[in-house]
Amino acid sequence: MARSRPSYGPPMRRGTLLHKAGFVLRHPERVPTHLRRAARDAWLRARHRDHVSYYRAVMASDAARSPESAVGGHDGEEIWLRIGRMQFDYLRAHGLTPQDRMLDIGCGNLRAGWRFIEYLEPGNYYGVDISPDILVAAKRTLVRYGLQDRLPHLAVTRDLTFDFLPAGHFTVVQAHSVFSHSPPEVIEECFAHVGRVLAPGGRFDFTFDRTTGREHHVLREDFYYRTETLAALAERHGLTAEFMSDWEQLPHRQSKMRLTHATSAGVEAGEEGAGRR
Ligand SMILES: C[S@@+](CC[C@H](N)C(=O)[O-])C[C@H]1O[C@@H](n2cnc3c(N)ncnc32)[C@H](O)[C@@H]1O
Secondary structure: OOOOOOOOOOOOOOOOHHHHHHHHHHOHHHHHHHHHHHHHHHHHHHHOOOHHHHHHHHHHHHHHHOHHHHOOOOOOHHHHHHHHHHHHHHHHHOOOOOOOOEEEEOOOOOOOHHHHHHHOOOOOEEEEEOOHHHHHHHHHHHHHOOOHHHOOEEEEOOOOOOOOOOOOOEEEEEEOOOHHHOOHHHHHHHHHHHHHHEEEEEEEEEEEEEOOOOOEEEOOOEEEEOHHHHHHHHHHOOEEEEEOOOHHHOOOOOEEEEEEEHHHHHHHOOOOOHHHO
């Protein structure tokens, strides 16, 4: 059976000079904040040469002001709750069960994590993050929602090799709003290693800031990728990519992609000989 061509969603052209000029004209009030952020980031970049150390420092600075803002809930509690619920409802609608074993990459202060922890069987949630500061805030979220008995795992990490985790263990892996803050080498490291910890038939969902124009970053904090680039990178590491077009219907500015083991994708699609590839 022939596999249908993937749909990459409607065009998005960020990063062009025209787009930037248009943004300034539409949002002049945001220019001072952007300049302040640029100055802070230049200072942090000068002190922290590698990306993880730099981004850790960004998170430490943001989390000291407000952990909710640090994970993107600039508009307060309501948005924090809404984005967390969106992640949870989406995976529930895609068949998440309490028996699933979940790895939440870049779990932040458990905006969505607390819902997964509450829903999954005790011990079945594993959150990792590069930021010790945000994991301290994550522990506060656990206390706030009274989830101590669910025995979630939270671990600080410096890389995405997952070398301390068991092979073939996780049925569901997600990284929400993490690759939107990651340079290509961090994403590649994740793709190169996530297949080892993903259970047979398991899935890895991640969001990304999508562009159909030139790939670029803003202050090495926000990164924009083409769908085709990430799909090709995944394929190089034995993973099959699917663009999640139903996510595009939701009020969220990032796009979502799902990776599966190349072989299990073939088996699910009923392709003859898929298991032999
Ligand atoms: C925008 S927040 C999103 C947090 C959470 N996924 C959510 O949706 O609420 C991004 C999180 O990813 C973490 N992060 C960024 N780069 C990472 C990396 N390379 N490995 C693990 N965590 C990372 C940050 O420290 C931060 O907590």
